[in-house]
Amino acid sequence: MQLPAKLPADGGLGETRKRLAKTPLKLRQNSLADNLSASDCVKVTQRGAKAGLRCFVKNMKQRFRLYRRNGGIYYVHDDKTGKQESLQTRDRAEASALFAAKTQSHRQAHLNLRLARTYLAATDPMVSKRTWQVPMEELTKTKHGATQERWQRALKDKAFDLIRDLPILETQAEHFLKVLNIGTVSTNVFLRRVHNFALDMGWLPWPVVVKRQWPAIEFKDKRAITWEEHCKIVEREKKL
DSSP, X not given: OOOOSSOOTTTTHHHHHHHHHHSOHHHHHXXXXXXXXXXXXXXXXXXXXXXXXXXXXXXXXXXXXXXXXXXXXXXXXXXXXXXXXXXOOOOHHHHHHHHHHHHHHXXXXXXXXXXXXXXXXXXXXTTTTOBTXXXXXXXHHTXXXXXXXXXXXXXXXXXXXXXXXXXXXXXXXXXXXXXXXXXXXXXXXXXXXXXXXXXXXXXXXXXXXXXXGSOOOOOXXXXXXXXXXXXXXHHHHHHO
16 A cells, blocks of 8 residues: 655645534534444533534443442443442453453443354254243143143243244343233243253253342142031032
């Protein structure tokens, strides 16, 4: 590449401004979003009513901030929730890398899911299509006799309709919590088993709800029938 004999006095900034002025605002914003990180954006300024960059800079305000406490440990502060998270390192380079990864993953959450699907599809072509109905059916097939009948009845619970056709890989904890909120104790028991079966089969790459966060299984009090209740039952049977 051959350099020009003499550079412009402004270093080419004037030509850049002319090209920027001719570029539609939408295209300029997309181009900047593709090439600038959030840390770069806060440094971008442009004077002029029609430049349209200030609005872009405001929208690209960072959600996370990196800082170091007195002990030397680096932390990340979430401006949205106000929470701090330790990066468990005193090394500045390592902390910067972890901070960049967290910021990038937040900005590209949807892209990360697509990347995960792509990698998993290399070993399991059905990973993006498999719904919760599949482990429900396959787990039921492993049972026999009265146990299989009990599983078939349990999985007909209307609470399971919320996730029956939901792709396993797209499941969030909120989906399970909704099922548990409208279900019964039986729903809690059988959903746990279906969830663990999907994990064991490799259809679920990570737990939807970690073990300690599952709602406790609380059975209602049980008692034996009274003598009067027993007599009523015997009396009804005589009339049959």
